[in-house]
Amino acid sequence: MRYKELDQLLHESLREERAEARDLLEGMEHTVTVKLASRLSGRPSWRKWWRMLSHPPLAMRGAVAVGIVLALAVGFLAGRMWGPGGFGFEETTGTMFAVAAPQAESVSVKGDFSAWEPVNLEDRGSGVWTAVIELPPGRYEYAFVVDGRWVGQDPVADEYVRSFGEYASVRYVEGDR
């Protein structure tokens, strides 16, 4: 089968799929806007929030207290995780890479250990994206990519380098002796 024939076939086949989807998707605009409208009307304006915080109804007090505890807990954990010799969320012997990027859609790390191919980080839910990578002892250059943007300076890196005008970070992994 010639290349062009297969190409055409693939186009036509998927075009059929698209045509069928048209029925499925009819009214999507309406569904989305209705759902958004109901979500947004449930959200109080900032004035309402202020009033609520200064005189919270009984049910709210508990929620606020829990919220504060949670925020402190995340901060504490994050600090432990990022500190020297900090523990990760799971038992592991690898090297942890972490970025705080609460609104990001995608975060990855690229480095010597992956031949600069992206290794995806996972959002643990508190806006802190992490990955643990097993690294034999040595020197590793790397950088994060947050929503397509190069982030070359990792606060916990051992060193920064600049070969091409942009920064990259360096970590040294020691051997055990």
Added chain:
Amino acid sequence: MAEDELELVQRSLDGDLEAWGEIVSRYKDAVYGVAIAILRNRADAEDAVQEAFIRAYTRLRQYDLTRRFSTWLLTVTANVARNMLRKRRPEPPQRFHWPEDPADVMREEQLRELVRKTVWSLPDLYREPLVLRYWHDMDIAEISEVLRMREGTVKTRLHRGRALVRAQLAEQGVMSNAL
């Protein structure tokens, strides 16, 4: 970014849901294409489309205006679809059962149906870029961004995906494997 598209985004940022509705209308087809490429299931893809537009709206403030809007929106979609995939219970690998007598002359529409089924039974690695390419003639750069792979990898996977489809069809005597 197209001028009127920029205006729609600005209006959406100001809370104009009708403007967002217009964006949904323009992009739902493309968003569905990405969702189904990843999820392979129509009902799930429909849910993903809804979720993607809702999520994109709530994150509109984080959208960088210098980036192409469609690419950003499709990246949000790919994330939503992948999250859904993770939560779904793992399915057994799909085996497509070929018709009993493929040697018979096949009608045009039967052939297209066969090709469709072959595409959907491809492994994720090859199916995703292939569907993105042939659904919307998406270019390599955009596929690379939405699926988060190097452009070289996209090209290689498209090449192999096509080769796999061709090989499957040839195996069934539907087409000759000669290039």
Added chain:
Amino acid sequence: MKALMLGLTLLVLLMPASAQQGGERGLDNVLELVRDMPVEQSLRQATASALRDAVPAGRASPEVAYRYVSLARDLPPAEATSALQTLRAGLEGGLLVDRLMNEALKGDAMSLPWDQIGGVLELRLAFLLAARSEIGELQLGVEVCPQTLRQATLEVGWAASDHVLQQESPDDVAGMTSRAAERLVRLRGAAPCPDTVDAVLEALTHELVGQIAARALAQKEN
């Protein structure tokens, strides 16, 4: 000593085939890519031959080499030739080439054009070859571990080229030397033979580093 050597030899021979095979399989994929490159046959053959020596000897990882050659393959013929020549020169010079290739992949990850990447690579290569020459001539006074010595040489050459690339003056030999010393201290923590690293550290004078820089920069002029 003889008994030890015999024992080690036996150990290597008895090593499970899979451990050696892993590298072999990866190497085949790289060689396949090299064969397909749109460059002169002599360059292809020389590179393939150099890879066949370097990979089993641990001087090049097949995964990194694969990505590097893939990158080169996507370039127009002139740049592809230059990319492959750099790899060949590094391999034939007995260098550890992973870091050099990773540097190119980093530049590519930053979406930089090849002529920018190629320029940096050439500078790096010049420094690495110069370091190997100069350090190779030293009498280090200990029984060195060859692989650790190669790593130490790499760190010195790399640090010196970092200095230049970060726009510091090549005349600031003291700065270059202290940067190299820092890297060697780090290497001590990760290398299998710290004694070898110590030997290089001891030999690391301003004079030595100055000679490396002079040789590298003179080479670049050619």
